[in-house]
Amino acid sequence: MAYRDFADGALSRRGLLRGGAFLGASAALAGIPLGRQALAQAGQDLGQTWPTIRAQVLDYVNSGKVANMVATFGWGQQDPEMIAAGTLELESGPAANMDTLYRIYSMTKPITGMAAMMLIEDGKLGLDQELATILPAFAEMRVQKEYDGSIGAENLEPAERPITIRQLLTHTAGLGYGIVQQGPITTAYTERGLIPGQVSRLPIPGFDRGESVNSLEAFADGLAGLPLVLQPGSKWSYSVGLDLMGRVIEVVSGMPFDRFLKERLFDPIGMTSTYFQVPESEKARLATNYAVFNGSLLPIDPGDSSIYLDTPPFPTGGAGLVSSPRDYDRFLRMLTGYGTIDGRRVMGELAVRVGTSNILPETAQTEGTWVEGEGFGAGGRVVGSAYGWGGAAGTAALVDMRLGLRAQLFTQYMPSEAYPIQSTFGELVRQDLAAYADTAQ
Incomplete structure (x- = not known):
C-alpha cells in the first residue's frame, strides 16, 4: 500500500x-x-x-x-x-x-497534572493563581466571538476573566488545539509552529504538521499571541493547556520541564x-x-x-x-x-x-x-x-x-x-x- x-x-x-x-x-x-x-x-x-x-x-x-x-x-x-x-x-x-x-x-x-500538583503542594503555585502572574504575556487575552471563526479584530473580544492554573489543568482555559479546531486558528497554529507532539517522519499526505518551534518558551509566547477559542472558565474544550503547563512548571520550578519530571x-x-x-x-x-x-x-x-x-x-x-x-x-x-x-x-x-x-x-x-x-x-x-x-x-x-x-x-x-x-x-x-x-x- x-x-x-x-x-x-x-x-x-x-x-x-x-x-x-x-x-x-x-x-x-x-x-x-x-x-x-x-x-x-x-x-x-x-x-x-x-x-x-x-x-x-x-x-x-x-x-x-x-x-x-x-x-x-x-x-x-x-x-x-x-x-x-x-x-x-x-x-x-x-x-x-x-x-x-x-x-x-x-x-x-x-x-504533567501531578507535577503541577506537586508545585501547588510546595507553595510555589496556586490552583486558582492567574496564569499572567507567571507568564505575563497572557495578561490581556482576546477571545473569538464566533468559535473557530475569523482571528481578525472584527471577531475578537476581551477575555471576561483571567486564565488560571485550574483551567489549564482541566481544559477550561479557552485555549484551542490544532487537532480539534478548524479554520483560521488551526492554520495559525501550524504557521507559527505551535505543534505539540509528533507521529511519524514519513511523508503521509494530509498529515503535514509543519515545523515546530524549538522551546516551551517559544510555544507559550506563540500561544499568547493568538486568540482564545472560548472565554476562560466557560466550557470544557480539549486543548494545549497541559502543554502550556510544561512552561509554567519550568518558570516556577526554575528547571527545564523534562528535568523536573525526571528528578x-x-x-x-x-x-x-x-x-x-x-x-x-x-x-x-x-x-x-x-x-x-x-x-x-x-x-x-x-x-x-x-x-x-x-x-x-x-x-x-x-x-x-x-x-x-x-x-x-x-x-x-x-x-x-x-x-x-x-x-x-x-x-x-x-x-x-x-x-x-x-x-x-x-x-x-x-x-x-x-x-x-x-x-x-x-x-x-x-x-x-x-x-x-x-x-x-x-x-x-x-x-x-x-x-x-x-x-x-x-x-x-x-x-x-x-x-x-x-x-x-x-x-x-x-x-x-x-x-x-x-x-x-
Whole structure:
C-alpha cells in the first residue's frame, strides 16, 4: 500500500490524533459493593482473573487487528498482573511484555497534572493563581466571538476573566488545539509552529504538521499571541493547556520541564523507561506504531527508525512521552498509595487527593463535550472514584481510588477510534469486577 493512498482524507492528521486523546478510559466503577481484598480473592478463586479483558486481548491479536496488546492490573501496592499477546511488529520481533515501550501520547497529561500538583503542594503555585502572574504575556487575552471563526479584530473580544492554573489543568482555559479546531486558528497554529507532539517522519499526505518551534518558551509566547477559542472558565474544550503547563512548571520550578519530571517524579517513583526521546540503546524495545486503513495495518512509525529516537523540538506535557507498562503502573501505584510507593513519599496525600478529584471550575459547562456529565481532575477524567485518561495510539489507564485498583491497556494503532477497545476498556474492567463481586457474595 502506498502512502499516497491516504490522500483521500480517510486518515487525516485530525483523525490520527484525536481519538485516543479524548477516549480516556476512566470507568464508572461506583456500585461495586465489595472492597479490593474480596474482589482480588474472588478473581483468584475463579481460576482465571480478568476473563473478559483476557479474551479481548487474545482476540485483537489473533485476528490481526493489532500487532500486540498488553493489559495490567494491580491492587493497592501489590505487584501487577499482566495479560499480554503479540509481538512488537506484526507477526515478528520480540514478544510484547511489561518492558515494551509504547507511545503513550495523552497519557502524558496526568503526569504533567501531578507535577503541577506537586508545585501547588510546595507553595510555589496556586490552583486558582492567574496564569499572567507567571507568564505575563497572557495578561490581556482576546477571545473569538464566533468559535473557530475569523482571528481578525472584527471577531475578537476581551477575555471576561483571567486564565488560571485550574483551567489549564482541566481544559477550561479557552485555549484551542490544532487537532480539534478548524479554520483560521488551526492554520495559525501550524504557521507559527505551535505543534505539540509528533507521529511519524514519513511523508503521509494530509498529515503535514509543519515545523515546530524549538522551546516551551517559544510555544507559550506563540500561544499568547493568538486568540482564545472560548472565554476562560466557560466550557470544557480539549486543548494545549497541559502543554502550556510544561512552561509554567519550568518558570516556577526554575528547571527545564523534562528535568523536573525526571528528578521529582520519574526517579523517585522508579520509572526508568519513560522518555521524551528513546535512547538508541533501547530502540529494540519500542513497538511499531500502525495506522488502521481499510481494515489493514500500515506501519507509520517503525520502532527501529522511530521519530521518537530523535530529540523532540520541545518536551510536550500533553502528548510527548514514551513509556512501558511497568513504568506507567508504577505511576499509578504511587497514586493509589496517595503519594507513596515502596515506602517512599513522592508527593503529598492531599495533592494526590485533589489532583484525582473533580476540580472543574464551577463556571465551566460540559454539556455537549467529550466529558459531559463527568468530572475532570489534574489532566484526567474523573468518574466516581476513578481517574485516568487515554492516548492517541490506543493506550488507556485508570486508577480507582476507592478500590485501590490500577488498570491499563497498551497497544499501538491510530486512529484509536478505529477499534472500540480503548473507549470500552473501563466498561470491560467494570464487567469483570461485577462478575467477581457476584462470585464473592
